[in-house]
Every structure is written in structure tokens, then in C-alpha cells.
Amino acid sequence: MNIYIEKDPAQNLWWVHMDLWIASFRSLTEAESFVERLSSRMNAPHSLGATGNNSLSPETFPNSQPLDQHAVSGSVKKLSHA
Secondary structure, three states: OOEEEEEEOOOOEEEEEEOOEEEEEOOHHHHHHHHHHHHHHHHOOOOOOOOOOOOOOOOOOOOEEEOOHHHOOOOEEEEEOO
């Protein structure tokens, strides 16, 4: 999964991009904290027999939205890639 942070000066927001999903944050600190937590969870050991709701729909993350490829600007901070 490609994860990176982008500043949106027009809306005074920070966007965390996760492949085709994005989530907005009011500060760089909030965005970096989210990325750190997400990375630690992705890298944590997982059981193959785990059950539960693994749905990644927009309803699961109400502050996220599908990525508009044309809206991506040049102020991008690359954090990780797989």
C-alpha cells in the first residue's frame, strides 16, 4: 500500500493518501499520528483465522473519500511504499 501525506493549502488541510483512499486532517501532526498508527497496525502480526467485519467501504471511514487523481497537487510528502 502506498501511503503519503499531502498539504492542501486552499482548504488548509492535510490529506493522507492510502492507495485509492484519502482521509483529511487539520494538522500535519494529526496526519503523521494517523500514518504511524496505521503502519503499526499493518505491520502487526495477524492471525489467518481472524473473523469480523473487514469491509473497507466509505461507511467504515466517514472522513475518507475515493481519490480524485486529477485533484492531486505537487506538495506531497512520501512516507512509505510497498
